[in-house]
Amino acid sequence: MKRNTIYLLVLCIALSVILICMPAMAKGGGGGGDGSGMGGGRNTDITSISTGILSLKFIFGGFAALAGIILLRTIKINRNIRTLLMCTIFMLFGVLVVMHQPSPLRAMVDPVTALATGGVITLNKATMLAFIGGLSVIGAKLFCGWVCPFGALQEIINRIPAPFQRKIKLPFKISNGIRISLFVISLIMILATGYDLYTYQNILNPFELFNWQFEAVLVVLVGAVLVASVFVYRPFCYLVCPVGLLTWVLEQVSIFSVRIDRGKCNDCKKCILKSPCPSIKAIVDGDTLRPDCFACGACIDACPRDALKFGIRKKAKA
Ligand code: SF4
């Protein structure tokens, strides 16, 4: 096994352990419905954890992810089916008010701020983060690909034909470099200024719009992301989102992911041509480190020889 793979594996395992422990480290409550991250509260007990896990968002989110695995493994998900599914996800988790809090972004940045500054991790954020992490370990980006409303919205907009057919696949090293840099700069800023990470990540937090909070700068920035989505598949996820960064790391060890049957593949590259992401090329080429795969099923649908499956990762041969 390559040294980089070993480092990544260790990082994934460490992250998984932290995510599993997070609800137990958290304080009850959650700073109220405003989603503020730094509120205190009573100590966590089993009742409050189970209440958090049994909230509507987690129940429906769990069902959506489970439906994703079942659909990916049993049918070919073509563009129309996927668009219909993404519209449903957007309506359910983006438009229905009961599903809003905590937003994925707050679930990530508030606990990170608390860990960096010695603050309090609130229970609803910790549970949400463990939920996102848990789904991502079960299946590659199951949360991002099957639950997140802003991911769904970008994917729906990406269906709009681009002028002159100019759909762009960003080189992953560049997009991931930008995403990591933004996260690291934000972390340095909280350590330097004492402000919470949300102060920086909130500059471009599209989830605020689902709360009907329309500040001019945010509207312009999110508008730019949505226009970019016509040309680029999920630009916010690949370039900015810290949750996307976390789930990309976890994706490297997820149990279910898109995998290729070399015996069936004749290298026709139809999957690469018909898929919107930069990930499928890495899968076909057998690269160890893959760009984010949002488990959309487009490559599986495109393959005429059924060489691609959303299956359990096989152990690499020595
Ligand atoms: S990367 Fe962020 S915005 Fe994209 S689907 Fe995941 S949580 Fe949502």
Ligand code: SF4
């Ligand atoms: S590799 Fe790309 S096309 Fe295939 S499921 Fe993942 S995101 Fe979709």
